Amino acid sequence: MKKVKRVYKAEKVDMSGMLVDQALPLRGLDQVDPFLLIHHHFVYHPPGGNARRLGIGPHPHTGFSPVTFIFKGDVHHRDSHGNSSVVKAGGIQWMNAGKGVIHSERPSKELAENGGEQEIIQIWINTPKAEKIKTATYQAFQNDELPKIKFEGGSFLNVQCGNISGIEGPAKSPLRLIIATGNVLAGSKIFFQIPENHNTMIYFLDGQVDVNGQSVNAKALIHFENEGKNIEIESGEESRFLLMAGIPTNEQIFAQGPFVMSSQEEIMRAIRDYQNGRMGMLIEDFD
Secondary structure, three states: OOOEEEEEEOEEEEEOOEEEEEEEOEOOEOOEOOEEEEEEEEEEEOOOOOHHHOOEEEEEEEOEEEEEEEEEOEEEEEEOOOOEEEEEOOOEEEEEOOOOEEEEEEOOHHHHHHOEEEEEEEEEEEOOHHHHHOOOEEEEEOHHHOOEEEOOOOOEEEEEEOEEOOEEOOOOOOOOEEEEEEEEOOOOEEEEEOOOOOEEEEEEOOOOEEEOOEEEOOOEEEEEOOOOOEEEEEEOOOEEEEEEEEOOOOOOOEEEOOEEEOOHHHHHHHHHHHHOOOOOOOOOOOO
C-alpha cells in the first residue's frame, strides 16, 4: 500500500480577479515532478452574459502542457494554431504548448447567455527539454470518449491518460503519465494500483474520504510516497477527485509567468518570440 507522505490544504489565490483554490505550488511543496501547478476554479455565470467578457482572454504559453478538466459547464478553447472547440462537463482539453502558442479559455456562448455553473481544474505538466522546441498540439475529449473503470456501487474512474487496470486513456503525452478523474459514492470503497516509479498525487474537490487510512476532506491534496502500489479510497461522503501520477523528468526548470523552459536564456527567447509575434495571432470569433 502506498504510504501517504502528507496532506495539504489548497490555498485561495487571486489570479487577476479570478479566485482559485491552488493545490500546487504550496508552502512546503513547490512542485511534484513533472507536475507544476493545480488550480481549481468554480464560478456561477448569471444569465444574459457575453462570452467575450468572461473567462480568460488570449495569452501565451511555452514549454509545458496546460491540461483542463471540465467538471461542470463547459470551456471554449481557441488558439493561434486554428483550434476551436467546446468541451462539456466530464471532458478534457490537453494542450502541449511546445515552442509557443496563444490561446483563450472562455465559457461557451450558450453557457454565457443561458447562465449556469462552471467548474474546472487546470494542471500544468512540464515537458522534457526536447519537446519544448516542437510545434504546439491540442487534444480534446468529451466525457463519452473517455473510458471508464466501474466499481461496485456506482463509483467510477474516467481514464484520460496512461493505463489503469488495463484501461488506456486516449490523451497522448511524451511523458509516462497516469491521469484520471473519479467519483466515489458515499459508503463505497474503490481500489487501484499506481507503479512505484511514478510520483503520485490525488486532489479531492469535495466530500470526505479515507485514503490508505488517512482522513481527507474537500479541497485537499494528498502527496504519496513512491513505495508501494495500492491505493484504497473509502468514502464517508460522495467525493470527486483528480488522480495525477507520472515518471519525473529530473530536468532543471526555469519558469516565468506562462513560460516554462530549461534555462534563463530559453525564457528570454520565449518572451522575445511572443513579443515579436512568432507564436501567431489569435482573433476570437464570437458569432
